[in-house]
Amino acid sequence: MANESAQYQVTVPHPQAGQNNNPATITHPSGLMYLKHLLGKAIVDSKAVGSHVRANLAKLDDYMTSTAKDDVESFNDYVREQTARLSARGESSTDIMDNLFIGYLACSDQRFVSYVERIQQDWQDDPASTLTYEMLMTKMESHYQTRILAGNWKAVTKEQEQIIALQAKINHFQQYQPKKTKKGPEKQAHSNPLSNAGAPRVKVFTGKQAWRSTPPEEGGSHTKEVGGKTWHYCIYHKYWANHTSADCSFNPKNKGKRPNATKEPEIDLTAALAAVDVEEVDSDDEE
Numbered sequence: 001m002a003n004e005s006a007q008y009q010v011t012v013p014h015p016q017a018g019q020n021n022n023p024a025t026i027t028h029p030s031g032l033m034y035l036k037h038l039l040g041k042a043i044v045d046s047k048a049v050g051s052h053v054r055a056n057l058a059k060l061d062d063y064m065t066s067t068a069k070d071d072v073e074s075f076n077d078y079v080r081e082q083t084a085r086l087s088a089r090g091e092s093s094t095d096i097m098d099n100l101f102i103g104y105l106a107c108s109d110q111r112f113v114s115y116v117e118r119i120q121q122d123w124q125d126d127p128a129s130t131l132t133y134e135m136l137m138t139k140m141e142s143h144y145q146t147r148i149l150a151g152n153w154k155a156v157t158k159e160q161e162q163i164i165a166l167q168a169k170i171n172h173f174q175q176y177q178p179k180k181t182k183k184g185p186e187k188q189a190h191s192n193p194l195s196n197a198g199a200p201r202v203k204v205f206t207g208k209q210a211w212r213s214t215p216p217e218e219g220g221s222h223t224k225e226v227g228g229k230t231w232h233y234c235i236y237h238k239y240w241a242n243h244t245s246a247d248c249s250f251n252p253k254n255k256g257k258r259p260n261a262t263k264e265p266e267i268d269l270t271a272a273l274a275a276v277d278v279e280e281v282d283s284d285d286e287e
Contacts, residue, residue, distance in 0.1 A: 013026075079103075110159075112147070212239045212240040
């Protein structure tokens with residue numbers, strides 16, 4: 001600003017003009033001119049600014065998800081900053097209400113979205129509504145603060161809990177879905193190091209049944225009691241099963257006795273989900 005003093009200098013008549021060879025006029029700084037020049041630097045006097053601000057207000061949904069990250073107070077501060085930039089230029093936005101609703105509806109909190117939808121519906125249905133964008137922002141901020149203090153902001157709804165549980169159940173049953181293999185000359189038979197018969201599909205147990213994948217110690221017993229049930233370690237399936245290695249359908253001695261040796265069972269996920277509350281049934285002779 002000091003290097004641009006000419007921008008805020010004014011010329012006025014010299015109070016002692018004509019005396020002692022004083023000039024007729026005198027130049028000195030003007031406080032009002034200084035303020036105008038300072039504001040001109042803070043707010044670029046260009047039509048591009050107005051267009052840029054309107055473009056920002058038209059993308060409030062992106063700001064809510066990517067920058068504010070569902071923080072309604074931060075979102076409102078940003079909107080106020082943008083509208084202030086327009087007001088400083090003597091301009092305003094006629095689409096501010098629509099843009100605000102779009103931004104609020106992008107929030108991931110479903111209860112908040114439902115609240116916004118109700119207010120939006122009332123505003124659209126009432127042509128004489130006196131709701132302004134400042135009042136709308138105050139409502140949204142008050143609702144947000146109340147939910148934050150109550151500790152239920154972005155809490156999982158019952159519907160979301162059901163979806164999460166259903167997805168977990170689907171993932172649980174999909175691990176038993178047999179993988180399709182190519183038919184024809186490209187299909188390669190698995191080899192069992194203990195026999196020439198096809199090897200059983202490797203099954204890995206997790207959770208409470210993780211112990212079934214742990215083989216007995218060298219020289220240890222291949223039979224034990226767990227949960228009131230007798231288990232045998234099958235050297236062909238390589239896990240603790242309800243059959244012995246001698247009775248296993250993959251035992252070469254039992255060749256020809258293995259049922260459905262070439263057909264893989266199909267898992268009906270619909271039926272499985274219907275019975276999801278039933279405890280897992282062990283299937284030791286999987287194809």
